[in-house]
Every structure is written in C-alpha cells, then in structure tokens.
Amino acid sequence: MTHSLRTLLHGAGLLLLGFAGLVQADPQHAITLYDEPPKYPADYRHFEYVNPDAPKGGTLRLADYGGFDSLNPFIPKGNVERRIGMVYDSLTYHAQDEPFTEYGLIAEKIEKAPDNGFVRFYINPKARFHDGRPITAEDVKFTFETLIEHGDPMYRHYYADVAQVVVEEPLKVRFDFKHRDNRELPLILGQLQILPKHWWESRDFAKTSLEAPLGSGPYRVAKLESGRSIRYERVADWWAKDLPVSRGQYNFDAIVVDYYRDMSVALEAFKGGQFDLNLEYSAKDWATGYESAALNDGRMIKKAVPNHNPVGMQAFAFNIRRPLFQDRRVREALGLLFDFEWSNKQLFFSSYKRTSSYFENSEMAAHQLPDKEELKILEPLREQLPPEVFSEVYRPPVTNGDGIIRDQKRRAYQLLQEAGYRIENDRMVGPDGKPLAFEFMLHQTNLERILLPYKRNLGELGIDMQIRRVDVPQYINRMRNRDFDMTSATWPQSNSPGNEQREFWHSSSADNPGSRNFIGLRDPAVDRLVDGLIRADSRKGLVAHARALDRALQWGFYVVPNYHVNTWRIAYWNRFGQPQKTPLYDYGLMTWWQDSDKPQPRDEAVAHKEEGR
Structure with missing residues (x-):
C-alpha cells in the first residue's frame, strides 16, 4: 500500500471516528472521568466553597524563591514565574471540591463521544482575550499544535493519544483520539490554556521572554523587575467574571510577588510585614520560626489546613x-x-x-x-x-x-x-x-x-x-x-x-x-x-x-x-475575609478577599515596634 493511500484511508478512518456516536452525544456543562453526575447541576450559580458576594479590592502580597527569567511557561527553557497561569483561561475549570470534574469556562459546553472516540468543545461567544479579540476554535487548534511542535516535551506525552484537531465551526472544535480507552483525555484537553493565535504569529514561541503575554484570564501582568518581583492586576472587564466557575474568586485588585534567594530571609521579611501569606515547608520554622507578639495577640494567624490530595x-x-x-x-x-x-x-x-x-x-x-x-x-x-x-x-x-x-x-x-x-x-x-x-x-x-x-x-x-x-x-x-x-x-x-x-x-x-x-x-x-x-x-x-x-x-x-505531611501549613496576617467552607482539595487562597477594616501588616509591625520602645 502506498504512503499516500495509507494516509487517505487513515484520514477517512478519523472522519468516521469523529462522527461516531454523534447522534447519541449530548453537550454538557461539565464532564467527569467515569460519566458519573457532577456535583453541581447545569443551573448552578457558584461553587459552595466561595462567597459569591465577596468584595473586590486590595493587594495580596506574596513571596517566592529563586527568581525568574521567563514568562513563557509552555517551553522547556528558562526559570518561569510560577503564577503566570493567572493570565490565561482554559477550556474548562477544575472544581476544587471534586476529585476530577471539569466545568465549562472558555468552552460553555463539552460533548464527549459515548465511545470516547472524540471530545468536542463549544466556545462561549463571550470569550475574549484581553485586547478584546474573540477566542475562536482556530485559537484552540493553534494552541494545541504549537504546544506539540514547540512546547515542553511533556505535552507530547500528555496528549499522545490525540490523532487530530478539527475546526468544525468558528466556535466549535473537535479532538479525535487514536484509542478509545483513554478516559482521562477529554478532561485534560479541557485544561488547555488557550493562546491567542494573532498575537503569537509575530513572535518566536520557542524562546524565553519577559514580554507580558496576552491572555484571557482574570489577571494581566502590570509590572515586573526581572528575577525580583512581578505585579499582576485584576482585569476589571474580564469576560468570565460572572460565570458560575468564577463568581466569588479572584477578588484582589492586584497580586504582587517578591522573590527571595533564601527562605530564611523570606520568613523574617514575612514577620516584618513585607508580605501577607507564607506557605511553610520547613518543619523547624513551622515549630519555632513564627513565635512573636503578633502571633500571640492574633494579628498573625498560623493554621494547618487538612490536605486531602495524594502527596505523591x-x-x-x-x-x-x-x-x-x-x-x-x-x-x-x-x-x-x-x-x-x-x-x-x-x-x-x-x-x-x-x-x-x-x-x-x-x-x-x-x-x-x-x-x-x-x-x-x-x-x-x-x-x-x-x-x-x-x-x-x-x-x-x-x-x-x-x-x-x-x-x-x-x-x-x-x-x-x-x-x-x-x-x-x-x-x-x-x-x-x-x-x-x-x-x-x-x-x-x-x-x-x-x-x-x-x-x-x-x-x-x-x-x-x-x-x-x-x-x-x-x-x-x-x-x-x-x-x-x-x-x-x-x-x-x-x-x-x-x-x-x-x-x-x-x-x-x-x-x-x-x-x-x-x-x-x-x-x-x-x-x-x-x-x-x-x-x-x-x-x-x-x-x-x-x-x-x-x-x-x-x-x-x-x-x-x-x-x-498531610496538611497545608499557612501563616498569614489577619486582614483577610474567607468563605465559611474551605475547598476539599485546596486551601482556597483565590477565594479570599481583603477585609478593609483591618490594617496592613506592615503598619501593624511598625506600630508594634514603636510600642516596644
């Protein structure tokens, strides 16, 4: 059999695979691994671990370790700023109180073939990049093919069972599979963070860069000092802010991350009020490093939150x-x-x-x-x-x-x-x-x-x-x-x-x-x-x-x-409001909000120092 004939027959087989089960499939607001009903019905208004009326405003100040020299998290080069994912939206959103359920985000509906031969995503007509351009099926296809060709080799393993991506309509895209027994594949494809084709066509995707990327997510990069700090600002007109998956989340107007070369220095900076929350990894520091008047009188909170995830x-x-x-x-x-x-x-x-x-x-x-x-x-x-x-x-x-x-x-x-x-x-x-x-x-x-x-x-x-x-x-x-x-x-x-x-x-x-x-x-x-x-x-x-x-x-x-340890060990300055319920599989930082009635921790630290003179 000639190569061209094999290619033709293979393509015909993929088309048949794509249409298999088409009549029986029904677009859903969410998909689950084994087709069990999702926790939240189609008419849900918000997740139960958020406060849907949480106020917006304030600045969340965080710390990280080591520095960064790239804002491109998709390639195997450079030291990437670890929160850059906030700039991007994905096709679906993974609920933090279910083991593995994906709810529609960019894709308002998801259609999974009954025989698991394909998954189809219906793009929300309201979905927009930060420059106002609509997100289309072409952007989805471009994202996938770019990651496979130029991205981290991890993507080629992760998506190895994808046979082809088909743009069926401007707001409809289908992924056909090589095998029908990879049940997780439709869900992990939903986690694709979608890139703007029109923005990347004039740039070299394979190179590291500190240029602020164009995305569609709740935050955009506002300012950075290479390797030292970065400031994200909330997108006030974010297209998805009123969707059920987003309501009550992303409440801070700005998130600032400062980088430290030594975590012991970072701990002292935290106690001095230089940033708001510290996720502690050191047992020694957790046991002895936070002792202070601020901890004793409640201005600083130290809490171990149960972690129900596998720790690997x-x-x-x-x-x-x-x-x-x-x-x-x-x-x-x-x-x-x-x-x-x-x-x-x-x-x-x-x-x-x-x-x-x-x-x-x-x-x-x-x-x-x-x-x-x-x-x-x-x-x-x-x-x-x-x-x-x-x-x-x-x-x-x-x-x-x-x-x-x-x-x-x-x-x-x-x-x-x-x-x-x-x-x-x-x-x-x-x-x-x-x-x-x-x-x-x-x-x-x-x-x-x-x-x-x-x-x-x-x-x-x-x-x-x-x-x-x-x-x-x-x-x-x-x-x-x-x-x-x-x-x-x-x-x-x-x-x-x-x-x-x-x-x-x-x-x-x-x-x-x-x-x-x-x-x-x-x-x-x-x-x-x-x-x-x-x-x-x-x-x-x-x-x-x-x-x-x-x-x-x-x-x-x-x-x-x-x-x-099967907990998240977190310490934070007591100036935040939090929902009554913590999600089962996270400590829920993006559901918090600033309580404007409480002073900034830096002000508290200075005041306490003056009191002790």
Whole structure:
C-alpha cells in the first residue's frame, strides 16, 4: 500500500471516528472521568466553597524563591514565574471540591463521544482575550499544535493519544483520539490554556521572554523587575467574571510577588510585614520560626489546613543512567542508610510521616498485599518484576531514632557484597576497583542539614557522597540535561492519575529533557503498567492499576523515600475575609478577599515596634 493511500484511508478512518456516536452525544456543562453526575447541576450559580458576594479590592502580597527569567511557561527553557497561569483561561475549570470534574469556562459546553472516540468543545461567544479579540476554535487548534511542535516535551506525552484537531465551526472544535480507552483525555484537553493565535504569529514561541503575554484570564501582568518581583492586576472587564466557575474568586485588585534567594530571609521579611501569606515547608520554622507578639495577640494567624490530595513522592532520586546506580542492590543499600526516625526527631520536631508510596495519602497507595484485581494486572509481568511485588508489602527501613543503625548498615554491606563491592583502604570499591562515590546536587540551602547525617552514615561504610549546591539556573539546566548523580525530586499526584504518568515513568520520556522521568526509567513492565492505568475504565480499575504500578516502583528502589505531611501549613496576617467552607482539595487562597477594616501588616509591625520602645 502506498504512503499516500495509507494516509487517505487513515484520514477517512478519523472522519468516521469523529462522527461516531454523534447522534447519541449530548453537550454538557461539565464532564467527569467515569460519566458519573457532577456535583453541581447545569443551573448552578457558584461553587459552595466561595462567597459569591465577596468584595473586590486590595493587594495580596506574596513571596517566592529563586527568581525568574521567563514568562513563557509552555517551553522547556528558562526559570518561569510560577503564577503566570493567572493570565490565561482554559477550556474548562477544575472544581476544587471534586476529585476530577471539569466545568465549562472558555468552552460553555463539552460533548464527549459515548465511545470516547472524540471530545468536542463549544466556545462561549463571550470569550475574549484581553485586547478584546474573540477566542475562536482556530485559537484552540493553534494552541494545541504549537504546544506539540514547540512546547515542553511533556505535552507530547500528555496528549499522545490525540490523532487530530478539527475546526468544525468558528466556535466549535473537535479532538479525535487514536484509542478509545483513554478516559482521562477529554478532561485534560479541557485544561488547555488557550493562546491567542494573532498575537503569537509575530513572535518566536520557542524562546524565553519577559514580554507580558496576552491572555484571557482574570489577571494581566502590570509590572515586573526581572528575577525580583512581578505585579499582576485584576482585569476589571474580564469576560468570565460572572460565570458560575468564577463568581466569588479572584477578588484582589492586584497580586504582587517578591522573590527571595533564601527562605530564611523570606520568613523574617514575612514577620516584618513585607508580605501577607507564607506557605511553610520547613518543619523547624513551622515549630519555632513564627513565635512573636503578633502571633500571640492574633494579628498573625498560623493554621494547618487538612490536605486531602495524594502527596505523591518526595525523595532522593537516583539517576540510573549512571552505571553506578543500575544495580538494584546498590540502590537498596544506599536507601537503608537514610535514618528517617533520627532526622524526624532531631530536625523535624517529629512532625513528619515517612513516605512509602508514590501515591501516598490516598486509597491508591499499595499499603497491603495485592488483591485479586491487582494480581490479574501483575501476573502477566511476573518474570519482569521483582518477586517481592507479589509477596511482600514494601516498607522503608525503621530505626529507633537514636542514630545507631547497625542492622541497616549490616544489611547494606551484605547487599553491596552481593553486587561485587568490597572494603579497601576504608573505602567501598566496586568490581572495577573504582570507589563507590557520587555527587548529590541541590539548590536549597535548608536541605544540607538533612543530607549531612545521611552523608555521615554513608561514609561509615566507605561510601563518598559529595554535596554540591548550585544556583537555580544551573540546577534547572543540569536537571534538563540529566547531568546529575543523585538529587532531591518530587512527583506530585492527583486523585485521578493518568496521562502524566507517562512523563514520570514511561520509557518514551526517558530521553526528553523536559520530562519528569528524572530517574531514567526504561522498563517494559512499568510501561505496561502505566498504559494500563491510563486506560482504566472505572474508579475501581484505576485504583488497582495505580497500586500495581506503585509496587513495581517501590520494589525497584529507584529512590530513597523522604517524608510528608498531610496538611497545608499557612501563616498569614489577619486582614483577610474567607468563605465559611474551605475547598476539599485546596486551601482556597483565590477565594479570599481583603477585609478593609483591618490594617496592613506592615503598619501593624511598625506600630508594634514603636510600642516596644
């Protein structure tokens, strides 16, 4: 068959696929993963976790870490300002009190084929970019094709099952799928942040830029100092301000973000009233860093908000592209020498829990032996997976917290001997006579105090770990180039994991510099488990596939699991109004508003200082 004939027949097949189920499909105001009814009906007025009458006004001042040199979040270059997404609207909006439901935003209606062969979006005729130009189906197609061709390689994995994008009418666009068993795909396509074709046609999308981008979202960039600060201003005539998905949200007239090189400096700035809210990641600072008169008398609030999301995996990650880490026994041995219990007691005020799952804090975590459903998934892969997957529950090593880890060292030494290592002149050397030595790359100063005890434990077995701290731009470049031995990494998870797992673990992402396959995984069994998870046809099936994948990753010893906390730790100056109800899967900052009756925190700090003179 000639190439042109194959192309013609393939195109005809796609057309048939596009029209399949057309009569039966019915446009909806929202879509869900397994076609269950959404929480909010078609005539809903607003989400229940907002105050629909929240006043507009004021300035929210925030802080961030490290700086930025780009306002283009869609390409694998530069250090992007992390809140630039506020400039853009997406086709749909993800509700913060449902696991995975998408409500119409730019797309006022969504039509999903009964056989999941396509999804069709009906553009709201009111949808506008900030320059007043309407958002059209052509903009949607342009966005998708631009991301695939010039964007971060992550998009090619995320949208790998899209066969074509068809502009059917000026306000109607259809995505046809290569396979009909990727149930998540219609929802994640709804999360596309739409770019203005007319604006980008005269610019190079593949280059980093600090030019304020044209968007259609609730905020626009008003002012910036490269790497130091950025000011967003609310779009007063935002086209979507009265939609049910928007009502009661985006209440601040301005959001200003200042960047700090050191988070300890940022904490002092927060206590001095230089910004309004701090999301705390340090257990030490959370326990002791906020003590002040302002906290005691209620001018500053410190609150732990329950987090019902999976926390995913935070870990010390091996780069198994390095020959040193390709032996599973070596990786297991190195993991045994991280004493979490001592660190938690001495460094973290016993505030953390040990992470043992890639889907921690969720029903998808493999915290028990595989059941019948999981075994059906795993059995065909038995010869390719570690035997422990089928017979044991993975648990990281546990110590008594006194810093003495003889049992763990003994087992680590045994594993290294099995892998051909030996002690020679107080150094652990391999079968090739080379020392067991590697570099741990980081950019956060506060991680060093956690690594130093680990380095000491490794050193007692003759293993040399050098800690190399680099600046943020160098860190980003080295991560993209996979130029590291070991580093700290996170893989966040949602309540409905799916296509992003290809970017995390699949062989197809191992060589893509923008992917989160930091480990360098190229495992056919893991590939099959990832594909099976993406194509799960029910919540029960999704959970079973996630647990099966979890086991394969756990017993591969690809990381040294760290720790987690199942709350958001937030501190803020008491000048905000908040809805009575907090969303289940967020702490809801964009639903807050400024209470004009309360003074600015900077004024409070100055007044308090003068009172103490």
